[in-house]
Amino acid sequence: MTLTNLESIPGRTITEHYGLVQGSTIRAKHVGRDLMAGLKNIVGGELKGYTELMREARQQATDRMVEQAEELGANAIINVRYTTTSVSQGAAEMLAYGTAVRCQ
Amino acid sequence: MESEYGEMSQGMEIFLDILFLSIPFLVLLLAYVTGKIAEKRHYTRIRVREEQWVNIPAITGKHLPDLPAVASAELVVGSVVVSVDHFKRFLSNFRKFFGGELKSYSSVIDRGRREAILRMKESSPEADLFLNCRLETSSVSKGKGKAVGCAELVAYATAVRFQRPAG
Numbered sequence: 036m037t038l039t040n041l042e043s044i045p046g047r048t049i050t051e052h053y054g055l056v057q058g059s060t061i062r063a064k065h066v067g068r069d070l071m072a073g074l075k076n077i078v079g080g081e082l083k084g085y086t087e088l089m090r091e092a093r094q095q096a097t098d099r100m101v102e103q104a105e106e107l108g109a110n111a112i113i114n115v116r117y118t119t120t121s122v123s124q125g126a127a128e129m130l131a132y133g134t135a136v137r138c139q
Numbered sequence: 140m141e142s143e144y145g146e147m148s149q150g151m152e153i154f155l156d157i158l159f160l161s162i163p164f165l166v167l168l169l170a171y172v173t174g175k176i177a178e179k180r181h182y183t184r185i186r187v188r189e190e191q192w193v194n195i196p197a198i199t200g201k202h203l204p205d206l207p208a209v210a211s212a213e214l215v216v217g218s219v220v221v222s223v224d225h226f227k228r229f230l231s232n233f234r235k236f237f238g239g240e241l242k243s244y245s246s247v248i249d250r251g252r253r254e255a256i257l258r259m260k261e262s263s264p265e266a267d268l269f270l271n272c273r274l275e276t277s278s279v280s281k282g283k284g285k286a287v288g289c290a291e292l293v294a295y296a297t298a299v300r301f302q303r304p305a306g
Contacts, residue, residue, distance in 0.1 A: 038214035039297045040271050041201055046209030046302075079174045079224025079247065080181070081254075082289055085279060086220045089291050093216060115214055117295060119277035127279055 036101050037111040037138070044111055044138050053107040053135035058099025062092040063126040089129070093117060096131040109135035167226050174224035181250050188257050197256060197269035197296050208302040215269070215298045217259030220279055221251035222289035248276070248290065255294040266298035 037044060064085065096117075104112050115133035122128050223231075227243035234241050252274060260269065275293045 037212065039212050040214055040273065040295060041212070041297050045206070045212045045270070045297075045299055078170060078177065079222055079227065080177050081251070082220045082222055085289060085291070086218060089218055089220060089279070093218070115295075116273075117216070117275065117293065119275070119279075119291065119293075121278060127277075 036104065036109075038097070038101075038115050038133070039111070039113055040115045040133075042114055044113060044136075047111075047138045049111075049113070049136045049138045051109075051137040053104070053109045053137070055132060056100050056103040056107065056109075056112060056135045057130065057132035058096045058101070058103060059128060059130040060092050060095045060099070061122055061126055061128045062088060064088055089119075089127070092127065092129040093131070096129045100131045100133065104133075104135040107135050109137055111136050111138045167229055170225035170227075170229075174226055178246065178250070181254075185250060185253050185257065188261075189253065192257065192260050195260065195266060195268065197260065197272040197294070199272050201271050203268075203270075206299075206301075209299055210302040211300045212270075212297050213263065214295065215259050215263045215266070216293065216295040217255045217257065217262060218291060218293045219251050219254045219258065220289050220291045221247055223247050248292065251290070251292040252276075252294070255292045259294040259296060263298035265300055267301045268299045269296040270299055272296035 037047075039045075043049060100112065100115075112133040112135050115131060118130045120128045120130075223244055227247070230243055231241055234243075255274075256272075259272075260266070263269075273295055275295075276290055277293075278290045
């Protein structure tokens with residue numbers, strides 16, 4: 036599965052379009068991480084626990100999108116976009132979407 | 140004897156009062172010192188790494204007119220969650236009163252974003268060019284009351300590897 040955020044795949048030709056595919060997940064941070072982040076917050080800088088959390092969430096959203104594309108018989112997803120929304124305090128939605136295509 | 144003891148306890152009390160009153164200031168001072176050092180170190184690290192990657196640019200364009208034949212293309216992502224230190228947050232309260240640029244916040248976001256771009260590049264060490272680089276910012280939590288206020292900075296692009304001449 037080739038992912039790209041371009042409208043085409045460099046060096047390959049698209050033979051078929053399957054339309055929009057998407058994957059999303061809503062993640063909450065757990066108490067331990069929140070506590071550590073609270074401490075880290077005094078000093079400032081990177082909150083590694085949250086970075087890890089967001090990375091996992093993005094990976095999961097991507098995996099779900101890829102799964103959906105595979106069901107359609109695609110072998111690549113073009114024009115991939117990521118968006119994040121904070122649904123409520125302490126929870127965030129991660130959405131990945133793109134166009135499933137078949138390419139040579 | 141008794142009065143002396145009483146005086147001593149009063150002295151102790153004043154000392155404890157001062158100690159308790161100064162705790163918020165001590166926390167502020169700690170935040171200022173550690174925050175400052177961390178920022179300086181981070182900027183040094185960022186500059187060194189940016190120099191290493193200067194020949195492999197990330198561009199926002201989608202096509203280059205004379206792009207060599209492409210061997211592979213893949214999506215790469217780099218992200219970082221940052222928060223502002225206690226001292227800067229304290230200072231920002233004054234700035235919010237008068238208005239204007241929050242310089243202390245801009246520097247945090249700036250180095251977070253540069254870090255995100257570097258992480259994106261480092262996740263694909265073999266790439267020759269990063270096409271269609273997009274930057275995104277989202278606030279992970281708003282930081283009302285006791286909650287932690289922090290923002291996520293994301294950079295993503297298509298890492299392209301050119302075809303090498305055989306041999």
